Amino acid sequence: xxxxxxxxxxxxxxxxxxxxxxxxxxxxxxxxxxxxxxxxxxxxxxxxxxxxxxxxxxxxxxxxxxxxxxxxxxxxxxxxxxxxxxxxxxxxxxxxxxxxxxxxxxxxxxxxxxxxxxxxxxxxxxxxxxxxxxxxxxxxxxxxxxxxxxxxxxxxxxxxxxxxxxxxxxxxxxxxxxxxxxxxxxxxxxxxxxxxxxxxxxxxxxxxxxxxxxxxxxxxxxxxxxxxxxxxxxxxxxxxxxxxxxxxxxxxxxxxxxxxxxxxxxxxxxxxxxxxxxxxxxxxxxxxxxxxxxxxxxxxxxxxxxxxxxxxxxxxxxxxxxxxxxxxxxxxxxxxxxxxxxxxxxxxxxxxxxxxxxxxxxxxxxxxxxxxxxxxx
Ligand SMILES: *Cc1c(COP(=O)(O)O)cnc(C)c1O
Numbered sequence: 001x002x003x004x005x006x007x008x009x010x011x012x013x014x015x016x017x018x019x020x021x022x023x024x025x026x027x028x029x030x031x032x033x034x035x036x037x038x039x040x041x042x043x044x045x046x047x048x049x050x051x052x053x054x055x056x057x058x059x060x061x062x063x064x065x066x067x068x069x070x071x072x073x074x075x076x077x078x079x080x081x082x083x084x085x086x087x088x089x090x091x092x093x094x095x096x097x098x099x100x101x102x103x104x105x106x107x108x109x110x111x112x113x114x115x116x117x118x119x120x121x122x123x124x125x126x127x128x129x130x131x132x133x134x135x136x137x138x139x140x141x142x143x144x145x146x147x148x149x150x151x152x153x154x155x156x157x158x159x160x161x162x163x164x165x166x167x168x169x170x171x172x173x174x175x176x177x178x179x180x181x182x183x184x185x186x187x188x189x190x191x192x193x194x195x196x197x198x199x200x201x202x203x204x205x206x207x208x209x210x211x212x213x214x215x216x217x218x219x220x221x222x223x224x225x226x227x228x229x230x231x232x233x234x235x236x237x238x239x240x241x242x243x244x245x246x247x248x249x250x251x252x253x254x255x256x257x258x259x260x261x262x263x264x265x266x267x268x269x270x271x272x273x274x275x276x277x278x279x280x281x282x283x284x285x286x287x288x289x290x291x292x293x294x295x296x297x298x299x300x301x302x303x304x305x306x307x308x309x310x311x312x313x314x315x316x317x318x319x320x321x322x323x324x325x326x327x328x329x330x331x332x333x334x335x336x337x338x339x340x341x342x343x344x345x346x347x348x349x350x351x352x353x354x355x356x357x358x359x360x361x362x363x364x365x366x367x368x369x370x371x372x373x374x375x376x377x
Contacts (some may be wrong), residue, residue: 002367005318008190008292011255011359012196016247023239028170033215035246040200040250043185047177049202051209054245055216055236056166058186058199059277062134064212064235065160065182065201071131076122076337078125078157079134080110080143080342081326086186087136087162088327100328100338106282108294108347109136109143116151116273118339132158137166138324139353140192140259140291141279144181145171157353160184164199167192168256169290177202192255192291192358193248195241256289258358262365263290266354269369270295273376275302292353294323298349304375306352323351 019035028034036054043052055061071077073095079088081100091098101118104111115133122130133152137143152159161180164167177183182205187198201212214220219232237245263278270276275298283287299305304312306322313320325348328338355356355368 001317003317005355005360005364005368006357007319007321007353007355008357009359010189010194010196011251011357012244013247013251015250016244016318019243019246020240023243024285028239029122029202031236031238033242034237035077035242036237039237039242039245040247042246043182043200043202046249046252047183047202048099048141049178049183050204052200052202053209053212053216053233054242055199055201055212055239056237057086057197057235058162058184058188059086059090060216060233060235061184061186061199061201061212062087062160062162063093064215064233065184066090066094066096066132067215068182068211069132069158069160070076073265076126076128077132077134078115078130079327081338081340082138082324082347083111083136083327084110084164084293084324085327085330086164087134088333091134096131098327098333098336100149100326100333100336100340102328102339102341103343103347104144105343107141107143107286108274108279108343109137109342110148111343112144112147112151114339114341116149116154119155120152121156121339122337129155130157132160134160134162135180136164137169138296139279139337140166140169140289141281142166142169142171142176142288147178164188164288165291168252168365170287172285173280177290181205182208187245188341192259193252195237195248198237198241198245200237206224232235255358258360259290259293259356260288262356263293265365266295268331270374270376273302275300290356292356294351294353296347296351297367308348309372309375310352312371312375313368316367318355318368318371320355321353323347323353
C-alpha cells in the first residue's frame, strides 16, 4: 500500500526552524517576543490591514472579536450556516444566539438576499438588530462581498470576516481579511499555512486590536501587582509558534500558486465527467487560494455518486471528505434560528473535498488520477 495521501498536510518552506532556533538561542520561550511582533508585522503588510494580534487559534480570534463588538447574553449574531463549527461556537461562548443563513450557488458562501431577509425578520421578531455578521469565505472562495457589505452597511451590522480558510485569496485585488470591521485568520495544521496551531485578529481600529491583546493576556491592568477589572483569557500566541509563522509567510504566495495549479489540474482531468462540477471563481474579481479543491456530484447524471468516489479513494489510502455539514443541521445548533434555502444541505449531500496539499508530489497526483479514472470508467 502506498503511503497515505492527505487532504491538506503541513508544508514547511525551510526557514521556519531558523526563526524557532533563534527563539531558543535567546530564551524567548514565552507568549511574547520578537517572533510574535515580527509575525504580526508580516500579517499587516500582507493583508494591508493596519493592526494584527497573533493569538492561540482562529476560534479565539472570533471570540475576542465578538467581545470587542459588545456581544453579550441574549444578543443575536448572524453567521453562514455552511462553515466549520469554529466560526459559530464562540457566539455560544458569549451566551449569544447564532442566526444561521444559507449559501448561494456561485460561491457557496452566505446568500446576500437571504441575509437581508434574515435581518428584516429578526428586527420584526425581536425588535432588535443582530449585533454582528460572521462572514465566512469557505474553501478560500471570496463571498459576494459587494452585495454583502451593501446589506450590512444599510442596516449598520458590523462584519467579523472569518478568513480562516482564505489567507492569500483576494477580491477586486484586495486581500481577504481586509474587508471586515474585524477579521480573523487561522494557522491550524491543515490550513494554507500553519504554525501547528494559531490564529490572528486584524483590524484598522487600533483601539480594538490593543484591547484584544489585553483580553488575550488575562486582562491584566497596568499595576506592579496582578490586578484585574475585567475577565480575561489566555489566548496569546507563543514566540516559538510565531517563529513557524514567520517562516511560513515567506512561502505563502508560492503555496497559493501550487494549490491553484492543483485545482487547474483536477479541472483538466475531470472535465469530461458528466454530472460533476467544481466550485469556480464566478468572475475575475474573485481570486481564490483554492485551499481545497471541491466538487459537486449530481447523482442523477454522474456515473458515480459522492460516496462511491470517496470510498474508492479511501480504499486506495487517499483522503477525501464530504463538504462541511451545515450548522443548522448539527444537533447542537438545530434549536437556533436559521434561514434556509437548501443549498448548503445539497452541497453537504453531494460535495467532496479532494486532496489539495501544496506538497503533493507528481507520483501522488498520478495515483489519484488512476483511482478517479477507474471510478468514472
Ligand atoms: C479552521 C477554521 C476556524 C477556526 O480556526 P482554528 O484556528 O482551528 O480555531 C474558523 N472558521 C473556519 C471557516 C475554519 O476553517
